[in-house]
Structures are given as structure tokens and as C-alpha cells.
Amino acid sequence: MAIKRQVWKEKFGDWYREIIDTAKIIDYRYPIKGCGVWLPYGFKLREHVLSVIRGFLDGAGHNEMLFPTLIPEDLIAKESTHIKSFEEEAYWITHGGKNELSVKLALRPTSETAITPMVKLWVRSHADLPLKIYQIGSIFRYETKATRPLIRVREVTTFKEAHTFHVSHEEARAQVLAANDIYAKIFYELCVPYVVSERPSWDRFAGALSTFAFDTIFPDGRCLQIGTSHDLGQNFSKVFDLTFEDLDGKHDFVWQTSYGISERAIAAVIAIHGDDRGLVIPPKIAPIQVIVVPILYKGFEEQINSECQHVEKTLSQEGVKVEIDDRSKVTPGAKFYEWESKGVPLRIEIGPRDVEQGKITLARRDTGEKIPCKRGSLSLVGKTLTEIEDNLRNRAWKVMENNISTTGDLTEAKRMLNKEGGIVEVPWCGQAACGQQIEGEVDARVLGLPVGVSEAVSGICPCCGKKGDRRIRVARTY
């Protein structure tokens, strides 16, 4: 890595781009801006992250499906705030071959308007509800701003969107909270810290009654939205006439929710755990958890290789994702450097002295610590992987929590955001006008009201001077 951690604040963007390139995650040199190619190593990381996401959604009774990529303009136009929000951001197909199409087709920017009319075909009565489905696929936005790997792209190749359908608003709202719990579990596994905020009224998803968001803080002090969940009320069911018959034979519109996580979750893993030497991947999602590097010396080759194979076989049988790097033309030093930059959590070195002493040496990626391990005590490997995971999670949470402060002084808030970034919590009266004035004065974005924070809060709204019982989070965002 050419870019060092001590200059992250200023150079974070360069470091981030370099590591995605060096570690062979995605290649963005494709001739369309904001469209990249997932390289084999990055693809495996993506698969492991998706497997975590699928596991929790399946476990909570969601069924995976796959909807078409294309949505006719007239469907999107049915929900008026929806078309306003996406009309100028969508890619539009006007021609099939040389024929002009009678209705333009959008590459889906999100799928509410594709899914709701299909669910109308499947739902008759309360017995068909709740219905909980999700899909994983590409969505598209015609970004005119500068693009940024995995964060602001034109083809988001990895978008998990869940959609649920309910008999009552109460049940739908409970589902949004359940979605937040699922997301908390997912980010726990990814070792990514977060705050949950209820987005302010002027920053909700197009068509939603309320929007919750998970945000994390990047090393440059800016916040990244890494997951959202929406109470859609009956907005979509009304325009698509999606009704159900209740227990009493009466008909009502279905209550809906949707919640999404994109490849930004992977961006967060990369940005938050990485260091001067490159990626640091949490063990549960690492394409390779343990890399075995033989340190060959003349006369010991056979013994060392056979010991490497013994270690590889033993760990494989225990379900550890382990590989031996036995390339003969690459020095051990170059191998260390490469696997460190790719973020493999644990390296095992086996040299002549190790063989003589009947031991191996474990090297932790997160701390650099070297741990001698007896030949027969390979269970230490699993234990160390767990320690690495815990350490990554704990240290990331500490860093984030140290970057959240509170002040009622907007000049001070702006100074803090300029200097340290992070999140500042400001007392607020609850009026949109004051919230937007705060955004303007601190030159940042309102993330919204803290969710899941139990302490009672009161303070004076810095805009209108009224006493308020809440505070809002503000931050510079991606």
C-alpha cells in the first residue's frame, strides 16, 4: 500500500480506491463510468456477505424470488412521488432492436412498482398474509455526480431488497422494527458498527410514511448509509389496487414495508477494518480465513511441505477455509505482503525451526501478533479466528462511539464536523423548518432521530429557542 493510515483523513478516498484495486475486489476500468467487474476474490467476499444476509432473512421466514430487471414507465408513474424521485435518475430503454417501444422501459432503480402489481395476483385474503419476500440483483441509477467504488455507482450489482405485505399498519410497523433487528444481526456478523436513525420527513424514501436508516462512520469522518427500512403504509397498495379480504369479509388495502441493503455493506467492511497494509476481513466473511506459507530451507523441503499439507487437511476438515501458498517463484516475504493486503485474517508460517520444534507460528492480521502453536493444538486456530472477529468488532465500535458528540451550539457543531467529522447530536424542537435550518448552518445532513436510545433527552432548539424533548443527528455524508 502506498497510502498510509496517518493521512487517512485527507487521503482516505485514494487509500480506498487503491485497496479495492490492490486486493482485487472490483475493476472499475470498464468503459461505462460507475460500472465495474467483480474479480474472483471480490466475488467470493461478496458471496460470503450475501450468505450472511440470506441466512438471516431465510431464518426470519422470507422467501427469495427474482423479479424482472425492466419496469414499464406507466407502472413507475402510478406512484407520483416515486416517479418524481426516479424519473431523472433512471436509465430508459426506448428501442428493441430498431423498433421504438410504445412504452419506455426503465432499468429498475428499486422494485416496489414491479412487485406490488404481481403480489396483487397472489393475495386474496388475510390467509395469504403476511407475505415476506426478497430478491438480490442489480439496480441502476444514472448518476451524474462523481462515482465512487461500491458507494455511488451506476449499476449497483448487489442490492438485496425485501418486501413485506400485512393485514394491518400495526403489523407492518412491527415488521419494520423486525427488519431493523435483522440488520443489526447482519452488521454484527460483518463487524460493522452503526447507528439507527429515523430519517426526517424531508428525507424519506419516495412513497414511504417513515424511513429508518443504518449509518456508519468512515475513517474520513463522513457517514455512509448502509441499510434502510421503510413503512410504506398503503401508498403502493392504493395505486396498484392491492387489497385483501379480512376475517369479517371486508376488503382493505394491504400494508407494505420494504428494506434494502446494498454492496455498501461491503464498502463498509473494507473501509472500516482496513489499515496501512490493506484489507482486514472479518473471519466469517473472509474468502480465505487461513493462509499457510511454507518457509522452505534446503534439506527441510519435504518435511515442511508435508507439515503444511497436514495443517491444511486438518483445518479443512474442521470447516476452516484454508489454502497453502506453495508458489515456488515467490518469496515468503512477498507472500506475506500479498495476503496481508488481501486481508486474510490469519497466516500460518511453517519453517525449519517450526518443524524441528514440532510447532507452527500463527500471525494475526488485525494485530500483527505472532503466536506459537503446538503441532497438536490446531484448535487454537479456531479460537484465534474468534478473537480476531471480536477484536475487529470491538475496536470498530469504539472508534465509532468516540466520533459521536452532542452540542446545542451550531458553530461548535460545524467546527466539530469540519475537524473530526463523525456524528453530532443537536437538540431539536421537532419542526422541519428548524431541522433544515440546522442542516444549512452546520453544512451537513440530518440523519434523523436516534432510534433505540433509551436515555431521556431535553434541550433548547438552537433555531427557534423552544425547549425540545429530542435531538437529531447531523453528519457529513456520502
Next chain:
Amino acid sequence: MAIKRQVWKEKFGDWYREIIDTAKIIDYRYPIKGCGVWLPYGFKLREHVLSVIRGFLDGAGHNEMLFPTLIPEDLIAKESTHIKSFEEEAYWITHGGKNELSVKLALRPTSETAITPMVKLWVRSHADLPLKIYQIGSIFRYETKATRPLIRVREVTTFKEAHTFHVSHEEARAQVLAANDIYAKIFYELCVPYVVSERPSWDRFAGALSTFAFDTIFPDGRCLQIGTSHDLGQNFSKVFDLTFEDLDGKHDFVWQTSYGISERAIAAVIAIHGDDRGLVIPPKIAPIQVIVVPILYKGFEEQINSECQHVEKTLSQEGVKVEIDDRSKVTPGAKFYEWESKGVPLRIEIGPRDVEQGKITLARRDTGEKIPCKRGSLSLVGKTLTEIEDNLRNRAWKVMENNISTTGDLTEAKRMLNKEGGIVEVPWCGQAACGQQIEGEVDARVLGLPVGVSEAVSGICPCCGKKGDRRIRVARTY
């Protein structure tokens, strides 16, 4: 199922559409013709088929990647036969939001022109070769003909395309044969019989030197192409200037191949094994391999339910995909009907008599046979699943082989194709003009030269009367 097997020939299309609907595979009532929604059960079937495909490709050293969905027109236009072939079939994006794009973007119809320029960035020398990659994703064709579920659609949501890069033509050709071996293994697992043919010169993939294809025969006598592999020579590497440095320091263009399998593989599974009662899914790819149905009688409920749970637990632990259908408001008969139509290979019935006698009853989906099984002999389940798989494979191969005939008389060939369908092999001199004349006279399509058939063949070409040493396959195709 309303449509019966005895009228398949005539009604096969109706039967096929009905079963995809009844078994909840895909819902094609989406408002864009030829675009469907994978339903949860169909999605699981698709995942299992993809898992077979991924297993063999990964095992043979291919790396999975993911390339962008969009390809700029100027890239596609570089290979002249390619643009000719796809220009009128592609969906074209002309606008991002309200801005007209300076270069039109196609929704990929296949990815050679997206992949080759990227590989140029990755390959410097012979040491970087061979390179074997694949991706699984959607491709798009603006079909103007009638669409047909999983067979002729506008969004092919399930297209596996592999691309390989080599130092020599010899190595590339060997890779095409290796691809054919991989495909043979995949179709073995899917229990789908096939013939392999080398497509004639006038029916190759756009840009290929030679094309091999796997075809199977549907119950209506028509052939479906279910996999292809192409020797691309240096056609794409030349137009994209993809070169490598060989051992002697000289530069040459890279030799390429590509090979694809789509959701037609799933269409074949559905069409070939299905019967009057619906789907019959080979055990290895079945979303549910064993369905346990309790036959409840008063006074026996607890015993029967506990026995069902015992069976479910025991089989799960052995890795069998098993579920209990314990819906209280559905009769056992209705459950039998539903799971039969969904093709679950094995049903286990547990009723009061079974509990009394310490046994359970296995019911095979493929033969309808009922097999008593002792409570402690659940290993019979695994054995029976294997027998079902073998039976499905063997009987499908027999049916296909019975539908291949040989004749040098084109009137007779036409009569056979009209009456029975299937494949007819006709002696051929090797000239394209005669081949195309044969197509016209029998009103069918030339599949090509038999591949992997060892017997020597000679005969008189029915068009020019010359003695030939080969024969070509003709068939009515989808």
C-alpha cells in the same frame, strides 16, 4: 393437471405452460411479454441447478466473476458479425434520466464484447494464461416471436457464460472439448439426455470458428438446444487487440472460447421428466426431496406427529432435504396431489396402522410404487432416492434414443419428422449448399454433425448424389 400425457404431442405446449404455473415455478403475468417472476419454489429449483453448474465449473478451475449488464454500442460494433447478429435483437438504452446518451448502451445479449477488453487489462504474458472465468446473470433479447416459458424469453434471468483465454489454438480447441465434458457431467446430474452436434457453418455463434451444441428431444418431438460451446479463434482478440507475450518474447493474439448454459436446462428437466400429474424433479436438484404427510386419526395424533418429527429429524441429520406438511386444514389427499404436482421425488406417509406396526410407507413419485419401510431402516430413503434418480435418467435416455433414426430418403425423413418428431440422421456430402437444401426439403433445421459417435458412416448425399463419409442430424427445433 388438466392436460393428460396421452395427448402430449398435440397439447405439449399447454401442458408445459400449465405445469410451470401449477408447480409455482415462474409467474409470467408480468406486464412485459417474456419477462417472468421466479416464485420461491422455482427459485430453489434454479438455485440447485446452478449449484450443480457452479460445482463442475469451479472444480475444473473456472473462477466466478460478475461483469456489467450494459455494453456500449461501440464495443459490440467492433466485431462485425457480432453486431449484425445482435443489433436487431438487443434492447437499447438511449437516455439516462432526461439526457440523451452520447453512446447507446445495449442490455447484454451475451458478454464477449464486454469481457474481452477487460481481459486485455489483465493479461500480459503466457504466465497469465490460460484464464478461465464465468458469470451467471441475466441476458436480454428483444424477441419478436411468440415467447415460451424458460425457452424463448426477453430476459433470460439465468445465463451461465464461461469465457476462456489461451496461448494456442490447440489449447483453446481442447478447452472446448473439456467444456463439452463438463456439460455432459452437468446434464448427467440433471438426468437430461442429449446429443452433441457440431453446428453447420451457416449456424455458428456470431464470431465463432466452430460451435458445438447439446440438444435434447422434448415430448412433442421437437429439439431444444440446451448448451453450446464455441471456438472463437482470435476473432475477438484481434478486434480488441488482446495479445500476450509468449515464452520467446514474441507477441500473438490470445485464443478464446466461450460456452453457455441457460435456464433452458431447467425447461428440459421440467419437460422431460414431467407426467400427467405434474413435475417430477430428480432428487439431486429437488427443493424438497422427501415430504412427510401425517395421516391423522383420532386418538393417534400425538403418536403420528411425534413419529413424523422423528423421521424429519433423522433424515435432516443425514442431509436429506425433508419437510413435514402438517397443515391442519388440508386433507392428506390434497397434500398428495399438491406435492406430486410439484415433483417431490419421495413421499412418506405415516398413519395409525404404520405407527402400530412400527413402519412408515414410502411413495415414489416416478413410479407411484409404495414401499413399506421399518421404523429403524430409514437408510432405505437414501437408497430409494438414488433409485429414483437412476430410473429418471435411464428412462429419459431410452425415450430419446428411440427418437433418433437414420434415412437417406428425404421424403421419408420429412414423414418421420412430421409423425414422430425426434432427430433424423441423413447422409451428407459435406457441402453447405446440400445441407441447406436438406433443411428446406425436410422442413427442419440441421443440428449438425454428430460428435462423440465412433461408428464409421458412409452413404449417398440425397441432394448431390455424391458418396459422403458423414451424416447430419436434422430436427424440428424450438
